[in-house]
Amino acid sequence: MPRNNVALEVIQFLTLILSLSIAAVIFQQTADNLRRFAIITAISVLYVLWGYWHHAPKDRMLKMVLLEYSLVAVMIILLSALGLGIIRFF
Numbered sequence: 001m002p003r004n005n006v007a008l009e010v011i012q013f014l015t016l017i018l019s020l021s022i023a024a025v026i027f028q029q030t031a032d033n034l035r036r037f038a039i040i041t042a043i044s045v046l047y048v049l050w051g052y053w054h055h056a057p058k059d060r061m062l063k064m065v066l067l068e069y070s071l072v073a074v075m076i077i078l079l080s081a082l083g084l085g086i087i088r089f090f
Contacts, residue, residue: 005058012054019046033084040080044073 023043030036051069081087 008057009054012050016047016050019043019050033086037080037084037086041077044076047076048073 020043023039027036027039030039048066048069052066055065078087
């Protein structure tokens with residue numbers, strides 16, 4: 001793997017870790033469940049965009065890869081909505 005690709009991957013993963021860490025700190029300092037849900041939704045969208053940024057330069061951006069990132073984000077959003085009481089079954 002060429003050196004500049006390794007540097008790009010390091011930058012990409014550091015960006016992901018930093019973004020998730022900042023979101024976790026903000027989430028912990030927020031008491032309102034609706035705002036917590038907004039934080040989770042925003043970081044889920046950023047996760048999908050990060051996945052595109054990570055795979056596109058390597059010509060690995062297939063529709064199935066983008067679908068996988070999107071489905072993980074949707075699952076996280078739905079589970080957090082249930083956990084935070086935003087949506088209920090009963």
